[in-house]
Amino acid sequence: MAELIPSNQSLPVGSAGKRSGGWWGMLALIVTEGFLFGYLLFTYFYLASQTEQDWPPEGLPILLIPDINTLILLASSGFVWACERCIQRRLIHWSLTSMAMAVIFGVCFIVIQLQEWSKKTYDMTSNLYGSLYFTITGFHMLHVIIGLVILMMLLLWLALGYFDDRRYAAITIGGLYWHFVDVVWLLVFTSLYLSPYLY
Amino acid sequence: MTDAVDSSSNPSLCRVPEVGYAPIGSAAERRLAELWESAPGWRGWLSTVDHKTIGLRYLVTAFIFLLMGGVEALIMRLQLARPEQTLLTPEQYSQLFTMHGVTMIFLYSLPVLSGFSNYLWPLMLGSRDMAFPRLNALSYWIFLFAGIFLYVSFPLGEAPNAGWFNYVPFAGLEYNTGPNIDVYALGMVLLGISTTVGAINFIVTLFRLRAPGMSIDKVPILVWGTLTASFANVFAIPAVSLAFFLLWLDRQTGTHFFDVVNGGKPLLWQHLFWMFGHPWVYAVVLPAMSIVSDALPTFCRRPLVGYSAVALSTMTTILLGFGVWMHHMFATGLPMFALSFFGATSTVISIPSAVAVFAWLATIWLGRPVFNTPFLFFAGFVLLFVIGGFSGVMTAAVPLDFQLNETYFIVAHLHYVLIGINVFPVIGGIYYWFPKFFGRMMNEALGKWSFWVMFIGFNLGFFPMHLAGLLGMPRRIYTYAPHMGWATVNMVTSVGSFIFAVGILIFLVNVFISLKRGALATENPWDAPTLEWATPSPPPAYNFAVIPFVASRHPLWEDRLNDGPSRSSLDQGYLLMEGRETIGTTPFKATPNIILKMPEDSYAPFFLGLFSALIFAGLLLHWRDFTLLMALACSLSLIGWMWPSQSLVQRLPVSKHDTGAAHG
Numbered sequence: 014m015a016e017l018i019p020s021n022q023s024l025p026v027g028s029a030g031k032r033s034g035g036w037w038g039m040l041a042l043i044v045t046e047g048f049l050f051g052y053l054l055f056t057y058f059y060l061a062s063q064t065e066q067d068w069p070p071e072g073l074p075i076l077l078i079p080d081i082n083t084l085i086l087l088a089s090s091g092f093v094w095a096c097e098r099c100i101q102r103r104l105i106h107w108s109l110t111s112m113a114m115a116v117i118f119g120v121c122f123i124v125i126q127l128q129e130w131s132k133k134t135y136d137m138t139s140n141l142y143g144s145l146y147f148t149i150t151g152f153h154m155l156h157v158i159i160g161l162v163i164l165m166m167l168l169l170w171l172a173l174g175y176f177d178d179r180r181y182a183a184i185t186i187g188g189l190y191w192h193f194v195d196v197v198w199l200l201v202f203t204s205l206y207l208s209p210y211l212y
Numbered sequence: 213m214t215d216a217v218d219s220s221s222n223p224s225l226c227r228v229p230e231v232g233y234a235p236i237g238s239a240a241e242r243r244l245a246e247l248w249e250s251a252p253g254w255r256g257w258l259s260t261v262d263h264k265t266i267g268l269r270y271l272v273t274a275f276i277f278l279l280m281g282g283v284e285a286l287i288m289r290l291q292l293a294r295p296e297q298t299l300l301t302p303e304q305y306s307q308l309f310t311m312h313g314v315t316m317i318f319l320y321s322l323p324v325l326s327g328f329s330n331y332l333w334p335l336m337l338g339s340r341d342m343a344f345p346r347l348n349a350l351s352y353w354i355f356l357f358a359g360i361f362l363y364v365s366f367p368l369g370e371a372p373n374a375g376w377f378n379y380v381p382f383a384g385l386e387y388n389t390g391p392n393i394d395v396y397a398l399g400m401v402l403l404g405i406s407t408t409v410g411a412i413n414f415i416v417t418l419f420r421l422r423a424p425g426m427s428i429d430k431v432p433i434l435v436w437g438t439l440t441a442s443f444a445n446v447f448a449i450p451a452v453s454l455a456f457f458l459l460w461l462d463r464q465t466g467t468h469f470f471d472v473v474n475g476g477k478p479l480l481w482q483h484l485f486w487m488f489g490h491p492w493v494y495a496v497v498l499p500a501m502s503i504v505s506d507a508l509p510t511f512c513r514r515p516l517v518g519y520s521a522v523a524l525s526t527m528t529t530i531l532l533g534f535g536v537w538m539h540h541m542f543a544t545g546l547p548m549f550a551l552s553f554f555g556a557t558s559t560v561i562s563i564p565s566a567v568a569v570f571a572w573l574a575t576i577w578l579g580r581p582v583f584n585t586p587f588l589f590f591a592g593f594v595l596l597f598v599i600g601g602f603s604g605v606m607t608a609a610v611p612l613d614f615q616l617n618e619t620y621f622i623v624a625h626l627h628y629v630l631i632g633i634n635v636f637p638v639i640g641g642i643y644y645w646f647p648k649f650f651g652r653m654m655n656e657a658l659g660k661w662s663f664w665v666m667f668i669g670f671n672l673g674f675f676p677m678h679l680a681g682l683l684g685m686p687r688r689i690y691t692y693a694p695h696m697g698w699a700t701v702n703m704v705t706s707v708g709s710f711i712f713a714v715g716i717l718i719f720l721v722n723v724f725i726s727l728k729r730g731a732l733a734t735e736n737p738w739d740a741p742t743l744e745w746a747t748p749s750p751p752p753a754y755n756f757a758v759i760p761f762v763a764s765r766h767p768l769w770e771d772r773l774n775d776g777p778s779r780s781s782l783d784q785g786y787l788l789m790e791g792r793e794t795i796g797t798t799p800f801k802a803t804p805n806i807i808l809k810m811p812e813d814s815y816a817p818f819f820l821g822l823f824s825a826l827i828f829a830g831l832l833l834h835w836r837d838f839t840l841l842m843a844l845a846c847s848l849s850l851i852g853w854m855w856p857s858q859s860l861v862q863r864l865p866v867s868k869h870d871t872g873a874a875h876g
Contacts, residue, residue: 027861049450144467175863
């Protein structure tokens with residue numbers, strides 16, 4: 014029996030990084046959300062492959078602004094990553110700055126995306142493509158907004174001095190969600206903006 | 213809470229967990245009880261996060277839905293007992309069969325299994341609660357509200373009426389203008405949230421909250437079954453939530469996903485629905501099959517034959533289960549390749565099921581069966597499973613499916629599967645775990661009566677449906693002409709279904725009598741092998757006074773089985789009583805690697821659940837401002853819930869930041 018009882022090693026208590034329940038819960042949430050976007054894109058390709066309409070209605074998408082916007086979102090992810098790095102090295106002020114930058118870039122993405130929407134000559138109800146385009150990008154926009162609220166809460170909690178190099182699981186977990194939102198954008202972008210060039 | 217007392221050396225961030233004894237009545241045990249018990253009265257009732265309370269709530273609520281769905285079925289059987297009856301109008305009949313399907317499939321069959329798993333998992337795994345106790349409460353509340361949501365329109369005569377799989381264009385605005393389908397669509401999205409968070413909770417609990425030493429090859433089969441079902445839910449629920457959401461958009465905002473005139477495709481609905489629907493079918497039977505795999509050996513007085521084979525077959529079933537959805541669509545004009553592929557996978561999926569069947573048969577064969585009530589239910593289940601499985605393989609053959617599609621043969625098949633593989637193990641499981649739940653045994657004589665009446669009634673009621681189908685009777689017709697030759701089989705079916713209902717009634721009577729007057733149960737009345745039977749009946753709020761160390765698959769049979777030199781340690785283990793705590797272990801080998809802080813009771817799950825349900829009510833009633841207000845309330849509840857707390861050591865428990873905390 015003795016060999017069963019583990020040795021007297023010290024164990025972390027509470028919400029400790031990737032051993033915390035929250036990290037695991039977030040991974041599972043991301044899997045199910047990832048599948049949600051998978052089914053959305055399945056819907057897009059299923060309908061696109063059978064359509065006889067102009068696809069997209071305005072012809073091949075212009076890529077300049079969406080390209081820039083994609084880079085902005087990726088940069089935002091980079092700042093979240095840097096924020097976590099800084100806090101691991103006890104550079105609390107740098108981590109605050111970095112998280113603030115991430116929020117600003119995230120807001121920029123939303124503003125530019127809203128302009129993209131306003132430039133369309135059709136809406137959700139005009140045609141099938143419009144239904145798909147606005148539903149898919151709308152779903153993503155919703156996730157960006159939720160992600161931004163999370164980043165802003167993290168910024169607030171950082172400013173309140175809740176975290177240091179020993180305890181910052183919330184940053185790791187919230188950051189993971191933001192990275193997920195960015196990766197999903199790459200898939201949405203590839204499907205809606207790049208794939209029409211293939212046929 | 214109690215930490216942050218001496219923050220200088222920071223034992224609140226890192227400490228060696230104390231190993232010791234805490235027999236009933238000791239100071240340590242009393243402290244644990246104080247820490248884990250919910251407040252008395254309505255406060256505790258609304259705020260409790262105890263997995264045992266939540267599990268029982270799931271069981272009771274799901275059972276009430278079973279009874280409601282059952283009454284709906286009986287009314288339909290009255291209508292169909294003889295040709296050209298006029299008890300129901302066609303529209304009433306449509307709403308009844310739709311609500312019957314919705315109730316049984318979504319509000320009974322999975323939630324009842326969640327009830328078992330919620331109650332039993334932490335006890336089987338040697339933990340003090342689930343990984344996310346508050347999420348667990350949320351999952352229950354949303355399930356309850358979604359159930360109520362789906363039912364509120366029923367008394368108004370506006371219930372969902374397009375069948376449980378709700379095919380477009382019939383479910384579209386053009387043919388179905390009332391609120392019926394909107395209720396269904398929104399209710400299903402709401403219910404999907406409950407199922408998803410519940411599934412995530414199970415997955416994380418399995419990977420993180422097992423007792424030290426309980427490596428992945430030592431967990432009970434019920435854990436495998438619910439884990440597999442939970443993975444299926446996490447992958448599949450988004451498909452149906454999306455399908456219903458797109459349908460709702462089509463109906464309410466005028467999008468074109470399923471709108472044929474504007475390039476939408478009705479078949480898209482069928483794909484999305486069955487991509488979810490078929491894995492779901494396995495999700496509602498695999499945990500029930502696992503109940504049998506765990507409980508049957510107790511009554512055969514030997515371990516399950518082929519533990520690894522059964523665990524692997526469970527996972528194989530769900531993997532294949534994601535590749536069979538088109539067998540629901542054979543008659544829609546799919547290309548030959550799709551027909552062949554999905555016909556083949558649907559045939560192949562019977563192999564892992566057969567592995568399980570042979571494992572149960574071998575367990576009975578090699579054991580010394582004790583023929584009491586739970587055993588009867590489990591053995592009866594094996595027979596019904598074989599019949600239901602066999603008619604399933606028949607319809608996997610494409611040419612035969614063309615013939616049988618949309619007939620009563622399918623109705624017979626799905627009832628053999630769902631009642632045979634879900635209801636029989638569930639009732640057997642209640643007989644088996646009743647002493648653990650309530651500390652009393654169920655009456656054995658009434659138990660045997662309930663089994664035989666149910667078993668005879670079920671086969672009398674549902675076997676003739678195969679014949680009705682072969683005679684060409686379509687499903688979902690509200691009546692039929694006398695000269696069709698279906699009168700006799702329908703009468704037999706109706707009689708059988710009422711006998712079956714009497715069997716359920718005997719079971720319920722038994723439950724109520726046994727709750728009051730059943731013989732008091734000991735810790736382990738069946739002499740069972742698994743960890744939940746090491747706790748008192750009913751278990752205390754903290755489950756295990758000390759977190760046990762587990763050495764084998766059968767901690768309570770180790771001396772008898774004599775497998776291996778090491779023995780589990782049940783009396784001596786981690787004390788963990790500085791607040792609500794339990795041990796976190798590594799995913800596969802179950803080596804302790806963290807002391808997890810568990811949350812106190814909380815009202816947040818109830819209110820978040822309520823606000824979410826009200827969002828959907830607002831959407832249904834087109835109350836825009838109300839919906840936005842409720843969305844805001846949800847966001848605030850979530851932020852409050854997620855606010856890093858010192859007692860859970862989600863943030864620094866150091867006193868110098870007290871001013872900051874006061875601000876928060």
